[in-house]
Amino acid sequence: MGRVGFAAAAACAVAACAVAAALVGRRVRARRRWWRAVEVVGEFEEGCATPLGRLRQVVDALVVEMHAGLASDGGSKLKMLLTFIDTLPDGSEEGIYYALDLGGTNFRVLRVQLGGKGSMILSHKVESQPLPEELKSGTSEILFDYIASTLKNFVEREEDDSQQKTDERRALGFTFSFPVRQTSVSSGFLIKWTKGFSIEDAVGKDIARGLEEAMTTKGLNMRVAALVNDTVGTLALGHYYDQDTVAAVIIGTGTNACYIERTDAIIKCQGLLTNSGGMVVNMEWGNFWSSHLPRTSYDIALDEESPNRNDQGFEKMISGMYLGEVVRRVLQRMAQESDLFGDATQNLSVPFSLSTPIMAAMHEDDSPDLERVRQIMEQNFQMPHVPLKTRRLIIRVCDIVTRRAARLAAAGIVGILKKIGRDGSGRSRSKSQRTSVAIEGGLYTGYSNFRDYLNEAVVEILGEEVARNVILRVSEDGSGIGAALLAAAHSLDR
Numbered sequence: 001m002g003r004v005g006f007a008a009a010a011a012c013a014v015a016a017c018a019v020a021a022a023l024v025g026r027r028v029r030a031r032r033r034w035w036r037a038v039e040v041v042g043e044f045e046e047g048c049a050t051p052l053g054r055l056r057q058v059v060d061a062l063v064v065e066m067h068a069g070l071a072s073d074g075g076s077k078l079k080m081l082l083t084f085i086d087t088l089p090d091g092s093e094e095g096i097y098y099a100l101d102l103g104g105t106n107f108r109v110l111r112v113q114l115g116g117k118g119s120m121i122l123s124h125k126v127e128s129q130p131l132p133e134e135l136k137s138g139t140s141e142i143l144f145d146y147i148a149s150t151l152k153n154f155v156e157r158e159e160d161d162s163q164q165k166t167d168e169r170r171a172l173g174f175t176f177s178f179p180v181r182q183t184s185v186s187s188g189f190l191i192k193w194t195k196g197f198s199i200e201d202a203v204g205k206d207i208a209r210g211l212e213e214a215m216t217t218k219g220l221n222m223r224v225a226a227l228v229n230d231t232v233g234t235l236a237l238g239h240y241y242d243q244d245t246v247a248a249v250i251i252g253t254g255t256n257a258c259y260i261e262r263t264d265a266i267i268k269c270q271g272l273l274t275n276s277g278g279m280v281v282n283m284e285w286g287n288f289w290s291s292h293l294p295r296t297s298y299d300i301a302l303d304e305e306s307p308n309r310n311d312q313g314f315e316k317m318i319s320g321m322y323l324g325e326v327v328r329r330v331l332q333r334m335a336q337e338s339d340l341f342g343d344a345t346q347n348l349s350v351p352f353s354l355s356t357p358i359m360a361a362m363h364e365d366d367s368p369d370l371e372r373v374r375q376i377m378e379q380n381f382q383m384p385h386v387p388l389k390t391r392r393l394i395i396r397v398c399d400i401v402t403r404r405a406a407r408l409a410a411a412g413i414v415g416i417l418k419k420i421g422r423d424g425s426g427r428s429r430s431k432s433q434r435t436s437v438a439i440e441g442g443l444y445t446g447y448s449n450f451r452d453y454l455n456e457a458v459v460e461i462l463g464e465e466v467a468r469n470v471i472l473r474v475s476e477d478g479s480g481i482g483a484a485l486l487a488a489a490h491s492l493d494r
């Protein structure tokens, strides 16, 4: 080989080495970035941990807050609102009743036919439609007008002219799933909006009267006989079929619970309450807060950027309105720190673009190659080539968020049971006493991973022996049907 040839060969070798070094370097950097993404997930998982000891602390904290909220208004972040419902429908109710259900993703109108003793609910019809987004921030007049029109159209479809032209003012059940300070079973003032609603002129107004005015304008001869929270409707239906039902929980767009409390434990209203038995209390548990809740930097950022900062802390960790958003925030951090999604990273930057149903669909993808996750990332975030190992990491994030939410909701349920002496910790009788809890809301009814985690955690906290007597029962359409039942039970009240 001549000198020139040698120099050329040496130059080639140097270049080849440089290319190889660059390749190795890129691979090392890529691997490092991948491990950073894994680390982000690991740190998040640690922050979300809900071991049994912590769940027990949450149970106890909830009980303390329940006592405080029952002792005085403003005594706790838990409002513990009175409902004035001291008897629940028992099956003797008879006739046709309508109900409205407002407060979740969908708006529902219902007609329920009750047969009286022995025959119970003869039939029911439910029409459901998504509530137009713009109604959530307009004026109360626009909202009530929409509700009254929808109800009127429904009644016209359901009944012939002779049925409609009755002189009698018909009793209506109105499920209004927001914090309301009740002044009676059939009236109450909106305290504040939750779940992204912001119709300012409705705050402080009597919700039932507002709706009645709109119904009168539309020529509907109806009055609100029961203004109830969705938890209360769910409890009414649960109790109608199973008298051991003592509490109801909603885990849908928002989350909340109500339960039957002894009247003498409701210290803040002793003068008001004459009945010595029990009364349904709407806890508004979405606003529960305790330092024992496992809160991460993602939760803090979500809260700070929300319109209701420092409010609904429990709800922001549990309910359908927020879970997908927490996942999005974690994926975004992974992308920023690891370049996992390349140029498409910014597609993850739109708040609430990863909804909880999308999250659930990814989480429930049990195909070996996670094809559904691939499709969702492609369709929703324009990321067509997410590799399998990244898809697995995405599922892990969904799992962490869902598991924490379900276990915290389980701790909430056990907290209620503990407050009313049904958690098996006191006298031996409560160990074998049958106790039912009615549950409604898409997260529990339609998302099996969530449901399994929640059921499992209840058993873990209570222990198998006690948990055997605690029945968690889905109460389908309970919030609306229950409102119709309550309207029937209270139709003669005024």
Ligand code: GLC
Residues within 6 Å of the ligand: 103, 104, 176, 177, 178, 179, 194, 195, 229, 230, 231, 250, 252, 253, 254, 255, 256, 257, 284, 286, 315
């Ligand atoms: C929100 C509301 C509450 C409702 C719950 C479930 O937390 O404030 O009233 O029961 O959502 O819909």
